[in-house]
Amino acid sequence: MKVHLFIPCLVDQFTPQVGIACLKLLRATGHEVVIPTNQTCCGQPAFNSGFREEAREVAYHFKTIFHDAKIIVGPSGSCISMLKNHYRELGLIFPESVQVFEIVDFLSQYGQSLRFHSSPQRIGIHDACHALRELKLYDQPRELLKRIPGLDLVELNDGQACCGFGGTFSVKMAELSQDMAREKVKTIQAADVDTVVSLDGGCLMNIQSTAEGMGVTLHAKHVVEVLADAMISTGEQA
């Protein structure tokens, strides 16, 4: 299948390794990957702040850049939900022939050929709000990660509680956001893991930065980073 890769702005700017992981995984499953290099942002930050006009301008740009895409795949629940659920609130509608997936959702449906080598590690999982509630991605990341031999996936206490990111909420209501993020880091510590995975660039950045601020060693990763690391590449498989 021909897949257009959408790399959300935060991922592109701060964690390019997530983009690389997506690319590796998609190619390994035999899909043709198109990466429009003039893509920027889906418009979510302005939309969530109430600036709908500006959000629409940027969303329209996004749609133009991806105009010939039939399948759009990207890492980050909230950005994908923006395309799938909120574009229509801005009056922008994708034709019915266009399918949009969070990458983990896509891989859980079309990534059966992926093979993983053993990777003994304990990893905590935080359910990013929009991936969980707006895209209903709960089983998908768990099933994929459990295909990695030796990987011990640990559920966090209150794992579905928000990490406090919320886009510009983290700036406008900074103290509240900070308080929520600290609590999240504490539950990760309590689970005795030093790596936590999730499905949203924003949450991961928030958790990582908060942990650093608290002096806690923690690696916050997108699920695809762990998958790509443990993947047996086609060369090895052959």
Add this chain to the structure above:
Amino acid sequence: MEFTPRSIKANFTESLKDFTLRKNLTKATHHTIEKRDALKAAAPDWNKWRDAAAASRRESLLHLDRYLAQFENQFTALGGEVVHATTIEDARSKILDIIKAENGRTVVKAKSMVTEELELATFLNAQDIETWETDLGEFIIQLAGEHPSHITAPAIHKNRQQIAQLLHEKMGVPYTEDPELLTGYARQFLRQKYLDADVGISGGNFIIAETGQVILVENEANIRLSTVLPRIHIAVTGVEKVVPSQQDYANLMRLLPASATGQKMAGYVSALTPGVSGGPERMIVILLDAGRRQMLASEKWEMLACIRCGACLNVCPIFNRGGGHAYGSVYPGPMGSILTPGLSEPGNAPDHAFASSLCGACVDICPVKIPLTKLLLQTRGDVVNTHHKSWDNLAERSVWKSWSLMMRHPGIFRIMRWFGARIPVRFHWGSDARKLPRLAKETFLQQVRDGRFD
């Protein structure tokens, strides 16, 4: 309906320091949620019930006038009276007129959020009409001179010690932390008030168009006493509370107690009609608009489907950190952040909708499927548009305008990023501990452009 001039942000800053508040609150809300979750888990048809409840509420809202007229016909045919109130002031003065015309001196009040909108007890007491809240939580709040901090559990922010101290100070009863004794003191005091009262005032959980019944749901039987003992019963309810039929009411009751208090069924449910022997001589329903029709005509109309269960408060990480008082409005939490600005003049309560991380836990729990995050986002849009001339707003708009320009011109974006990556300091992100991460040396898209993955 606001009662604090401070901004929500300042209120939350205060609340975050109050560890007793946080402990009292989360203990109670988590307990309720656990009980609710257990009931849901034991009900295989929960989602079907939820669909039916959601559809029923929307049916009412889509044909509101028809059902209200039907209710009025039924209710008056049974001998009741219906009074329409357009604003809060209108409702207050009409209620006062009724009480005065009857030479009423003492009023007992059942718990009702609509009457909180009217600040009715305070208003009537100021008019020399002795008015008592009879719900235990509301009674505590009245003694403390506060406002309820939760729509179903008004004193949820207080623990047993605080309540013991309050009753000791205000009522002069011996200090005790025994809940039974404390309740006993309140009961003893209120018993006489029920007997003295000329007028009982309640809210209305639902009013049924088909039968003209007023439904009241409670656990303490104080509503029964308040509505039956006095000569006159006034039920104040928002126009949106009408449901078409008894079947709709039954559907909603499968979810209301479970969502509100984690009970399969509430302690007492009364279905009241006028003209019953042994009941009050007069029964009057006040149908309050107070911004509801304005909301019904807006894109936020689904908010009126709310049955005031309070589950969205219990599950909200923001509510649990701030407490209801931090919102400074009658209705707190996710539902309050939409209702408060929605029911008032455009431009009022501009901060409410921003006190949310949009996590959506409220959407998942709402028994009538109100898309709360979508409505919060719409409210944010409204705020931005109504305040478009304020300085803050103009400043923020210019930021988003530049952002939009940058995002639509990837070349400009790349140049800005080149500069951004060379800023040596890391910016504080809200508070001192958390800092924004450094920009990556090379973006993913730059690496793609460089042909790194060809």
